[in-house]
Amino acid sequence: MITHRMRLPLSEADVRTLRAGDLVILDGEMTITAGLPTHQRIQEHLDADQPLPVDLSGGALFHLGSYSQDGPDGFEVLYMNPTTSTRFNAYMPGFIRKLGLRAVGGKGGLDRACATAMQEAGCVYLSFLGGGCPLLSEAITGVVAVHWTDLIAHFRLVTLRVAGLGPLTVGIDAHGSSLYDTLHEDAAARMAGIMAELRAERESPL
Amino acid sequence: MGVTYEQVRRVSAELYGAALKKVPDNTLDALRGAIETETHELARQTLQIMLRSAEKAEREDKLVCSDSGVPVYVVEIGTAVPMEGDIKRAIKDGFADLVGTIRPPILKHVTNPLTNERGYVGKDMPIVTWDLVDGADWIDITCSPKALGSGRWAALEIFTYPSLEVIEGYVMECVMKAGSQHCPPVVIGVGIGGTFDHCAKIAKQAVLRPFGQTNPEPILAAMEQRLLRAVNKTGFGPMGTGGDTTALGVHVEFAAGHGFTPVAVCFNCWINRRTSARLYGDGRVERLE
Numbered sequence: 001m002i003t004h005r006m007r008l009p010l011s012e013a014d015v016r017t018l019r020a021g022d023l024v025i026l027d028g029e030m031t032i033t034a035g036l037p038t039h040q041r042i043q044e045h046l047d048a049d050q051p052l053p054v055d056l057s058g059g060a061l062f063h064l065g066s067y068s069q070d071g072p073d074g075f076e077v078l079y080m081n082p083t084t085s086t087r088f089n090a091y092m093p094g095f096i097r098k099l100g101l102r103a104v105g106g107k108g109g110l111d112r113a114c115a116t117a118m119q120e121a122g123c124v125y126l127s128f129l130g131g132g133c134p135l136l137s138e139a140i141t142g143v144v145a146v147h148w149t150d151l152i153a154h155f156r157l158v159t160l161r162v163a164g165l166g167p168l169t170v171g172i173d174a175h176g177s178s179l180y181d182t183l184h185e186d187a188a189a190r191m192a193g194i195m196a197e198l199r200a201e202r203e204s205p206l
Numbered sequence: 207m208g209v210t211y212e213q214v215r216r217v218s219a220e221l222y223g224a225a226l227k228k229v230p231d232n233t234l235d236a237l238r239g240a241i242e243t244e245t246h247e248l249a250r251q252t253l254q255i256m257l258r259s260a261e262k263a264e265r266e267d268k269l270v271c272s273d274s275g276v277p278v279y280v281v282e283i284g285t286a287v288p289m290e291g292d293i294k295r296a297i298k299d300g301f302a303d304l305v306g307t308i309r310p311p312i313l314k315h316v317t318n319p320l321t322n323e324r325g326y327v328g329k330d331m332p333i334v335t336w337d338l339v340d341g342a343d344w345i346d347i348t349c350s351p352k353a354l355g356s357g358r359w360a361a362l363e364i365f366t367y368p369s370l371e372v373i374e375g376y377v378m379e380c381v382m383k384a385g386s387q388h389c390p391p392v393v394i395g396v397g398i399g400g401t402f403d404h405c406a407k408i409a410k411q412a413v414l415r416p417f418g419q420t421n422p423e424p425i426l427a428a429m430e431q432r433l434l435r436a437v438n439k440t441g442f443g444p445m446g447t448g449g450d451t452t453a454l455g456v457h458v459e460f461a462a463g464h465g466f467t468p469v470a471v472c473f474n475c476w477i478n479r480r481t482s483a484r485l486y487g488d489g490r491v492e493r494l495e
Contacts (some may be wrong), residue, residue: 001247001251021448064272065273065313066272067272067313069311078311079272080272081272083273083354084354084358107355107387107445108388109446127445129445130389130445130475131259131270131475131476131477133268133269133270133271133272134262134268134270135258135262152314152324153313154272154313167251169248171447179447179448180386180446183441183443184385184386186441187442188382190439194436194440195371195374195375197432197436197439198432201432201435202370
């Protein structure tokens with residue numbers, strides 16, 4: 001098991017060195033949101049060729065919800081944690097290609113269409129620990145910007161500075177390999193055997 | 207003297223806050239046990255990070271997960287306990303107190319399904335299941351904050367005179383559908399029989415059962431064991447990135463029904479949020495978990 005330490009924004013060369021199952025620790029700037037309305041709004045901007053409030057080109061966009069609030073020195077972010085990425089499957093191939101995203105992530109993975117876009121564009125999917133709020137939030141060293149504050153906190157587009165974020169697991173690499181697809185295919189291939197073992201155990205309990 | 211509005215209100219708030227910040231000891235023990243048996247290095251490391259996250263949350267009074275879910279309570283009322291005041295309203299007011307006072311503050315997750323607007327209040331919230339316990343001189347309140355991560359994978363199907371093979375096949379189908387996505391290792395609750403509504407209720411009761419207890423019905427005790435082995439042969443593993451530990455337990459409950467037999471399957475993610483307390487008529491409050 002290899003653990004990489006990398007600085008955001010990632011270069012294509014950085015990304016291509018990562019393999020599914022590797023671990024990564026990140027430093028630098030990233031943008032996060034957990035909102036479907038946010039994805040719809042990004043899509044509308046891309047469709048209309050309007051600039052996004054934060055430049056995501058070549059950047060990292062993660063499916064993490066966060067609690068942001070107005071503080072004495074601008075917005076503060078109290079905590080963050082991943083949400084289920086597959087909810088955004090429909091949006092991600094377009095975002096990855098059009099914005100040239102180098103890293104996406106959250107929890108639970110993305111589908112094959114996303115993995116194909118990631119392979120073409122040079123992008124990885126990073127799996128964050130669900131229920132990892134205390135550890136992940138500790139890596140926040142600064143709030144760069146909080147955009148679309150008309151949305152509820154976890155739907156906002158939040159750009160953060162992080163140090164030592166992770167370890168995160170490379171769930172889908174830039175070579176077309178997806179742990180999620182592989183595990184699902186393997187489990188499906190084993191299912192007839194698993195069912196046969198269940199039958200055998202019912203007939204003659206262990 | 208009896209169980210009062212004020213007591214129930216206070217305990218409802220406390221149980222919710224504690225459920226968000228403390229992974230049950232019984233679950234931490236199961237995770238530690240899984241580290242011993244897990245053979246995949248990445249999976250072992252993920253389990254270790256889970257434990258670190260849980261320990262840090264408890265030590266530093268932090269949320270384990272940013273998704274604080276929606277408020278779900280199960281209340282069992284002893285018929286020998288006198289009550290004073292609006293006990294039903296006390297739970298709703300207790301959750302409102304929690305929202306107003308918890309630090310760090312929680313996000314808005316209560317969702318109107320017709321508009322997708324989100325807030326802290328909504329129709330039928332908190333969701334409370336009520337039961338009576340004949341002769342008992344206490345009220346038990348269990349709090350189980352529930353969120354999308356594992357909540358969305360629950361399913362129910364109605365069969366006619368299903369064999370055990372059909373029932374177990376359906377559970378495995380649900381496990382395959384959830385795949386890597388429900389923040390495993392999970393606990394799986396299965397309900398068999400009763401009616402549509404009762405079956406879902408007993409599946410939920412099953413998911414809330416602590417690890418290490420098996421169903422006293424021998425057919426189900428054996429089913430729980432073999433389903434757990436079967437689920438862990440799928441290989442989805444901790445956080446769904448591969449390993450031997452996809453579930454920490456499969457808990458099954460049953461009820462008599464008609465020939466139409468519902469089978470309900472639900473999941474709790476690895477943090478397995480659950481707290482409970484017993485309130486006595488003389489004012490004592492005992493934290494059960």
